[in-house]
Amino acid sequence: MSAPTYDLGKLHGGLRLTAHKEESTAAPIQHVPVPAQLVLPLTQHSGDPAQPVVDIGETVLKGQLIASPDGRLGAPVHAPSSGKVLAIEPWPVHRRHGDNAPCIVIACDGADRALEIPRPAACYDDLPGDLLFERILEGGIVGLGGAAFPTAQKLMQAASGDLEFLILNGVECEPYISCDDALMRERAREIVGGARILMRALRLEHCYVVVESDKPESIRALGEALAGVDDARLTLKQVPTIYPSGGEDQLVQLVTNREVPSGGLPSDVGCLVQNVGTAAAIHDWIVDREPLISRVTTVTGDGVAKPMNVLARLGTTVADIVAFAGGYTERAKRLIVGGPMTGKSVTTDRVPLVKASNCILVLGDIPAVAPEKPCIRCGECAEVCPVQLLPQQLYWYACADDEAKLRSYGLTDCIECGCCDLVCPSHIPLTADFRVAKARIREMADEKARAERARRRFEARNQRLDAEQRDRERELAAQKEHAKKAGPRAIAEILERQRSKDKD
Amino acid sequence: MWTAILTISALALVAGLALGIASRTLPADRSSLVLQVDELLPQTQCAQCGYPGCRPYAVAIVEDGAPINLCPPGADATVRRLASLLGRDPAPLTEPAPASRIVAVIDESRCIGCVHCRSACPVDAIVGAHQLMHTVIAAECTGCELCIAPCPVDCISMQARS
Numbered sequence: 001m002s003a004p005t006y007d008l009g010k011l012h013g014g015l016r017l018t019a020h021k022e023e024s025t026a027a028p029i030q031h032v033p034v035p036a037q038l039v040l041p042l043t044q045h046s047g048d049p050a051q052p053v054v055d056i057g058e059t060v061l062k063g064q065l066i067a068s069p070d071g072r073l074g075a076p077v078h079a080p081s082s083g084k085v086l087a088i089e090p091w092p093v094h095r096r097h098g099d100n101a102p103c104i105v106i107a108c109d110g111a112d113r114a115l116e117i118p119r120p121a122a123c124y125d126d127l128p129g130d131l132l133f134e135r136i137l138e139g140g141i142v143g144l145g146g147a148a149f150p151t152a153q154k155l156m157q158a159a160s161g162d163l164e165f166l167i168l169n170g171v172e173c174e175p176y177i178s179c180d181d182a183l184m185r186e187r188a189r190e191i192v193g194g195a196r197i198l199m200r201a202l203r204l205e206h207c208y209v210v211v212e213s214d215k216p217e218s219i220r221a222l223g224e225a226l227a228g229v230d231d232a233r234l235t236l237k238q239v240p241t242i243y244p245s246g247g248e249d250q251l252v253q254l255v256t257n258r259e260v261p262s263g264g265l266p267s268d269v270g271c272l273v274q275n276v277g278t279a280a281a282i283h284d285w286i287v288d289r290e291p292l293i294s295r296v297t298t299v300t301g302d303g304v305a306k307p308m309n310v311l312a313r314l315g316t317t318v319a320d321i322v323a324f325a326g327g328y329t330e331r332a333k334r335l336i337v338g339g340p341m342t343g344k345s346v347t348t349d350r351v352p353l354v355k356a357s358n359c360i361l362v363l364g365d366i367p368a369v370a371p372e373k374p375c376i377r378c379g380e381c382a383e384v385c386p387v388q389l390l391p392q393q394l395y396w397y398a399c400a401d402d403e404a405k406l407r408s409y410g411l412t413d414c415i416e417c418g419c420c421d422l423v424c425p426s427h428i429p430l431t432a433d434f435r436v437a438k439a440r441i442r443e444m445a446d447e448k449a450r451a452e453r454a455r456r457r458f459e460a461r462n463q464r465l466d467a468e469q470r471d472r473e474r475e476l477a478a479q480k481e482h483a484k485k486a487g488p489r490a491i492a493e494i495l496e497r498q499r500s501k502d503k504d
Numbered sequence: 505m506w507t508a509i510l511t512i513s514a515l516a517l518v519a520g521l522a523l524g525i526a527s528r529t530l531p532a533d534r535s536s537l538v539l540q541v542d543e544l545l546p547q548t549q550c551a552q553c554g555y556p557g558c559r560p561y562a563v564a565i566v567e568d569g570a571p572i573n574l575c576p577p578g579a580d581a582t583v584r585r586l587a588s589l590l591g592r593d594p595a596p597l598t599e600p601a602p603a604s605r606i607v608a609v610i611d612e613s614r615c616i617g618c619v620h621c622r623s624a625c626p627v628d629a630i631v632g633a634h635q636l637m638h639t640v641i642a643a644e645c646t647g648c649e650l651c652i653a654p655c656p657v658d659c660i661s662m663q664a665r666s
Contacts, residue, residue, distance in 0.1 A: 401581070451547035454646045457627040458549045458557055 009257030011250055013384040014242040015419050019214070021178045023307040024300040029182050030310050032324045034081045038106045038315030039352040040066065041093045045142040046149050047073030052104055058085045061115040063291055066104055069137075075150040075355075076140045080293035080313035083108035091350070094318075094337035094357065098347035106315065117289040129159065132201040132286070139285035140292045140355075144277035145169060145180075145246075146338060148356035151278055157267065159202055164270035166204050167255055168195050168279055170211040170218060171239060171246035174339035177359040179296045180276050182309035184211065184218035187280050188225035194279030195234060197286050202272065205233055208255050209276075212245075213238040243341070244417040248273045250386050262413050277358075292355060299325040303332030303362030312353050318360050319349040331364030341418040373426040381420035381430060387413050391420040391430050398437035403444050406437055414438070538566045544585045546578045549626035550648030552599070557626060565590070576601050577647070606647040606662045608640045614659035621651035621660060 042049040048071030060066060060079040067077040086107045090100035127135070137152035168191065172180040184191060195207050209226070211218050219238065226234055239245055239254055249260040251273055258269040266273050277296065284290045293314055300307035305326025312321055318337065322328060336343040337357050353360075381391035389410050397405040411434060420430045483490070530536075542562035553574035555561040564570035565586070572586040572595070579601035580594075587594035610621070610630075615637050622630040622638060629645045632638025640651075642665075652660050 447546070450646075451545075453644070454547040454549060454627050455542070455558070457629075457644060458547065458559070461626065461628050462557075 008237075008239060008255065009253045011242060011245050011254050011386060012388050013386045013419060014244060014250075015384055015422060016241065017175050017243050017422075019241070020176045020300070021181065024176070024178045024298050024309055025181055025185075027308055029186055029296055030308055030324070032310045032312035032316060032321055034108050034110065034112055034313055035316050035320045036108055036110075037086070037317075038080055038083070038108060038313060039091050039317060040077050040080070040104045040106065040315045041091070041095070041352065041354055042067050042077065042102050042104065043093075043095065044077060044148060044314070044354040044356065045073075045075040046147065047071065047075070047153075049102065050074055050077050052088050054085050054104070056085050056087060059083070060085060060106060061113050063115040063117060063293060066106075069150075073150060073153055075142050075152075076138065076291075077104070078140050078291040078293050079106060080315050081106070081108045082111055082113040091352070092346070092348050094344050094346045094351040094354070097344055098351060103352070117291075129201045129203065132197065133159070135286060136201075136282060138291075139282070141278065141281050141285060142292070142355050143275055144281060144295060144355065144358065145275035146342065146356055146358050148354075151274070151282070155198070155201060155272070157265070158272045161267040162270055163202055163204060163267060163272055164206060165256060165272070166195065166198055166202065166207040167251060167266075167271055167273045168207065168209040168276050169246060169248070169251055169273050170209060170215075170222070170276045171251055172215075173212065173241065173243045173246040174341050175243075176300050176361050177298050177339045178300070179298045179309055179358050181215050181218050182298075183277055183280060183296050184215070185221050188218075188221040189228065190280040190283040191222070191276045192225045192229055192234065192279075193287060194281070194283035195274075196229065196231065197282055198272075198274060198279065199233065204272075207234045208237045209234060210237045210239055210251060210255055212241045214241045243419070244386055244415065247386065247415050247417065249415070262410060295353070295355065295357070297321070297353060297357055298359040299362075300359065301332075301336075301362040302364040303329055303334070304360075305329050314354060315352045317350055317352050318346075321353060321360060322349060322362065328362060329364070332362045333365060334363045336361040336363065342416065370427045372428050375426055375428060378425060380423040380425065384419040384423050386417060386419065387415060389414060391434075394437070395428060395430055395433060398433050401440065403441050406441055411437060411441065534566065538562050540589060541565050541586065544578075544582055544589065545575060546582065546646075548577045548646040548648045550577060550646065550650065551626075552576055552648075571595065571598075573597050602647070605665045606649075607642050607645045607665050608647065608649070608651055608660055609663050610638055610640055611659040611661070612637050612639060614657055616657055618656055620654035620656065624650045624654045626650060 050067035051070040052067045054060060054066045061082045062079060064079045065076055066079050069076055083106045086105040088104050091103035092098045093101045133152050133155050141151045142148040143151060170180055170184050199207055209222055211222065222236055226236060237255060244250055245254055248266055252258060252260055252266045252269060252271045256271060260266050261268055281292050294311055295314065296309055296311050298309050299321055304322060308325055310321060310324065334345060335349055336345050337351065337360060338344055339359055340361060343359065343361060375392055375395060377392055379392065385391055393409050394406065394411055397409060414434050416431050416435060418431045424430060542559050545558040545562060547558050549557045551557065553561045555564050565572060572592060573583050575582055576597055576599045580597065583594050583597060617632060617635045617637060619632065619634055622632055626648060627644055627646055629641045630638055630651060631641060649662055
């Protein structure tokens, strides 16, 4: 194993936040029993919803495909345990803050019978890269860091470019969340195995496994795992604990000192970033033939009796998981799925655990947020912005709904990390405003495209009508011309015919 | 002295040529203003402004000084943008803007195949033939409502887009 290295690029801005991670990392990962009922949303990934391939009443086995991707971007969904399909119906999901989205509901039979997935005779080493991508897609694997982008598509996209580094993201910089830390401590070997599969699929020669320096147990476990495989291509790197250094582009900057261009992807600078959990999931699927049907998630916050990291089947409701963690405390006031900075508050604990749920955060009393005051243009927000935007200007243009300015000041590059909100002395909810503004400019772009289409169709129709009109006029003129040429003789002929008819 | 004269003449010639080419190839100012105004209009082609489509309205605004507040689908935002483009004062809309995007829906069981709506549609978003059922291509419908009036059996209604 090579020694941890520290030669790093520099991250602009960022914040040192109170970690709140010791509460949940005290004990090892606990296994949540399979509940009586599992709820599987059809959209657990970015892209188009998957289409159910099972009928209501059908018996399914653990690991069986129940919904398959439809459209360009998507991932399949598998049954996390055996049972019967109870319904395919709307159910609250965290993606929509507790509003409904179509889900497959499975009543578990408790037997947890698994579908026999034939193990490939050959080891993955013999599979060509394209086939590996296909396999990864079949496993329903998506990015487990929170964005849930389908992994296979990300790999295919990255493979089309000139790749140099695989970066395994073990930088769990958001407060409270510790599921990746727990995973790295306990399943470092699978993570390293997943990384080697990825390197094999993409024919990469360099991999950085990146961890924050405040996670000594993870560093030790990963170090041992790396020593175990004795592969010089993999290097362990430590980075300082600064939020949001775990953001994809930020991590690339930090590790390789290359800046991902505005509107670009890490693959534009030769990098592919994968979460450590994703790597472990790839290993589980390719080597152990278990599709993505469970994940490690952190249940924490002062509203939970026993904060911990749990391994739960996808589809287990948040209520079941919190009950497993000792239930709510009296202080519990607010439920967030995801971290405190980028997570989503939900209105009900009936929402199920999905592929993207890395944390279930129950917070107690929220410190009263002071009322919003006018911007005093102090510039603190620009100092902490990791993307080097000017939030105070963006705020200005967002208020004015000035699409062109918002674009030219790089609103679309905002990663919504929330740093600017935290430091704003006027308590302006900048990130929320930016989210709205982003949606607004997307909408405006759609409107523009629609208008352009309508304009083209309108003009084409006018042209057609004009042409028809011209044709008619030309025809009429030709008829007149003909009549004129034929002249009085033709008219006399017609009259003659008429007269002879009358005689008969 | 001759160098100076030649240099200045050469410069004048080059500048003159450049300006000449520009004035021939670039569109004239007036029509480019019409294009800019047309760009800001929502292209529903609904004729609610009293002109037969967005382009004719744009021409009327630029050439005849038509009011800029006649476009309900464009809402207040369009009036504001037109005002700042043309240096005029924004005025409240003459009719309230629609609350949401709408689409025409033909009740196919009642359609008699008269083709009147198809001829009225400004963006060719209705398909159908004589004596045969018609239907609306929802993706192309701008919600202009021009097909409602010609229908002899009142089988077309406007519905909110999902």
